Amino acid sequence: MPSTLVHIEHLSVDAVSDGESFPAVRDVSLDIHTSEALALVGESGSGKTLTALSIAGLLAENLRPRGSITFHGREVVGLPWTERRALAGSEIGYIFQEPMSALHPILTVGEQIEESLKAHFTFTRRERADRVRELLTTVGLAKTRDVASNRIGQLSGGMRQRVMIAIAISCGPSLLIADEPTTALDVTLQKQIMDLLMKLREDMGLTLLLITHNLPLVAQTCERAAVLYAGQVVEVAPTRELLGDPRHGYTKALVACSPVLDDTRRRLPTVAGTAPWLVDERALPKSQWGHHDLIEIEPGRWLRGRDNMGGAA
Template sequence: MTTNSTDDILLDVRGLDVDVLTPEGPRRVVHSLELTLRRRGTLGIVGESGSGKSMTATAVMGILPETAIASGKVLYRGRDLLSLPARERRAMAGREMGFVFQEPMSALHPTKTIGAQMAAPLRLHLGLTRRQARARSAELLDLVGIPPSRGVLDAYVHQLSGGMRQRVMIAMSISCEPALLIADEPTTALDATIQKQILDLLADLREELGLSVLLISHDLGLVSRYTDDVVVMLDGHAMESGPTDRVVSAPESGYTRGLLEASPRLGHSPDRLPVIDKSRFTKAVQ
């Protein structure tokens, strides 16, 4: 990873292991992961489905399912989050970290208005009144490109387009003015034009609000355009990490090269993209 001074580091993950409890016993899904995210920096975690990238993000946020256990160190502003009581950690994460889920239809409540859902964290974490929370919600929607005239505060999630739902999720994720924004596959199921708009919006918000961004994706080509550093994961292991431009231009891992070759490019139909033989690389990390 890029060399940073201690004061420049916002998030420092050291030796992170995540075990999932199964009927056959614990199964490790993240192995001794190391990553560093500097203040106002952007870090990408890239890998195929099942690589452990989303499990890493939920471990950082403290929202792992009850069947998963994390160990190691997750240092946020120098404090080890894994050592905090669960209640304190949830409160800290809600205030200090924002999370953009990959599927807003599942993350947003279907029977509550957008305004009510946006107001909840503002009232809980910032102590705003109902009126203040609604006004702030309108400001946040405007900030992410949804003007008040669209009437989104009084709408329900099923009434919004995919792009608007994701903009609402982003507005909610930054509502408590976090220092860290975690975006887990934020452009899933969106067409290419809307994908670019959402990622450009995240980049603009990072600059405007001074955020640090952890961007999770299966697409290394996409991540390369929006991050300073990157970690490439396979089956819970970090296969390669470093400055994004170096990893993309001169990858050291054959698996990273495979991801780059498998990234969709203009003129390539999906059925002609190369297939990565993961077994070649999985054996090397076991």
């Protein structure tokens, strides 16, 4: 039995605006095992990012988490930020989707990496500068002295994401959350960045939580995958089984949408609707897919509602 790094139990996130509250994440329970790569899959608005932000404690003020998340056995939901801060960066590294907007426009690359080091270590100026160059080398950047003195606007897209990764791993975290790390990049860069993440994972013994809607990417990189739909986990399984033998109706629909190399279909099928529950709460799936408990149907395979094993939308 693998040890558990993150244990999420009955996590809900309420989006509050103008006194009204809407459940954006509903009753998510999920374990992330130490040293595994787990994919969080689902369409936009399904609650992937909010679940990840909840783990890292980065939810905006109008998003209120309920339930429980333990990290290394320690409860982190409701933990005051002063204590939370000690985990951020040092234990949990976060890679955001758009490095251009997620990195500071005026501070140099070196200064931004150094801020992490200043927050968690008592290095001398010299040690920090050395560590910055070491980190930039680790993420595959050359001419580290130049890069460190550059601002983010002076770098190319791929370099920016490498800098983002350098910041995320700067303090040697045990969990790395990568929120669509390759969505903003073209295909060749996507592969390079994913290769880098996989290499870092191996070298540093990282646990990786990969948020994506790219199923082929999941197949190549992650041992397990969890499918989110309408703020709920609908299916969790080893990646191979999940993609080869999807059980939940939504997962089936999702897998059917992915193109394969020798595809003879003239048109790819689509999943009906675009997160309709975000516009109208009445559109939340009730009898069809929702309102069932997540149950373990075989060792390691979890499914929400046995009767959901039927047809796709």
